Amino acid sequence: MHRPRKEMIAETRAKLIAAARQAFGTVGYAEASMDDFTASAGLTRGALYHHFGDKKGLLQAVIAEIDGEMAVRVNEVASKASTRWQHFVDECTTYIEMALEPEIQRIMFRDGPAVLGDPAQWPNASACTASMTDHLTALQGEGVVVADLDPETAARLINGASSQAAQRIANSKDPEATSKKAIAAFKQLLEGLRKKP
Amino acid sequence: MHRPRKEMIAETRAKLIAAARQAFGTVGYAEASMDDFTASAGLTRGALYHHFGDKKGLLQAVIAEIDGEMAVRVNEVASKASTRWQHFVDECTTYIEMALEPEIQRIMFRDGPAVLGDPAQWPNASACTASMTDHLTALQGEGVVVADLDPETAARLINGASSQAAQRIANSKDPEATSKKAIAAFKQLLEGLRKKP
């Protein structure tokens, strides 16, 4: 075969990321034993340190993977809207829906920021906020959104609100009702960005 | 003396909380060694386990203390506003300003949620959001804020946005400029809650 070596390496990396993602997403970063989840991938910590440097490095890789998937999903859903403003709103609500998934919530919104710091400083992530920033900029150009607004800043505030909305829904005893209230409140906040006639 | 025992106990608790607060606020919860910061208070882990059960229990106590201080500060500042809406807005911006302090940011917005979970579920904290919820309810009664809105949900979304705003400012290279942009964007979002004439 041509490059069995490179393939084995990629496979090892993928297995480690998958095992770590599973562990981080369920028991959490701090409680995830490197010995345990590397073993569950049929490997040892030796492989982990070789490829990712340390536990944080592996978390970064996991986050990069999830972030990529989220960006794809957001784009899929939001591209069906009729107006650009609706497109933007759909993007935000999709973001909330994704944040409802325990794995995403735990890794992207809780352990990630705690271990790696402000997500805005992450090197490879936040493709979603980038997309939201683009839309806000375009909406400003079209005069839909107030001109006196920094798109990237606004995108990040919305991101924070989304995360809280998702947590509120996820921890609710009546997720259906809470979801309605949270999304309504969220859309109401977004209305503040629109230019008034 | 009358109650030297009770006083010593209270002092011990206070010293532990102060030492932990210092450690958590600087190096962070995970990196703070219980042996180290109890020693810096002239005590050992024995005292810690006796009073707080475990490391998480101590973090809860630290959070309760900080939360109380934040509530006091918010009330002090916001009570000077002329209208209730302005009062509410001041409350929010004060919240952002407090979230700029590294200790508060680290303990209340990063390590706290990561270790103890959703702040909304904390038993003794979030006096600030409670206050914001009250104001929103009152503003609804006065017809200033749209009726179709759950105050507590809205308060928590705002809370999330505030936290992001603060992080953005704190990590900025030009905090002055970023602060202006972040607070402007934030107020713009709040406008969405007001009833239109």
Added chain:
DNA sequence: CTACTCACATACGCCTCGTATGCCAATTGA
């Protein structure tokens, strides 16, 4: 075919946490 590279495992020591146990001072009741 030989020597080198490198992916990964193994082995070791340090640190941290939690618990079980012990000690001494303060309180209580007479």
Added chain:
DNA sequence: TCAATTGGCATACGAGGCGTATGTGAGTAG
């Protein structure tokens, strides 16, 4: 005032978890 007792806090011990140094064997190049 003097036992008896409580309980605040320290000490001692064991169990992991992490990071590093080192080893090994398979793939690769010249």
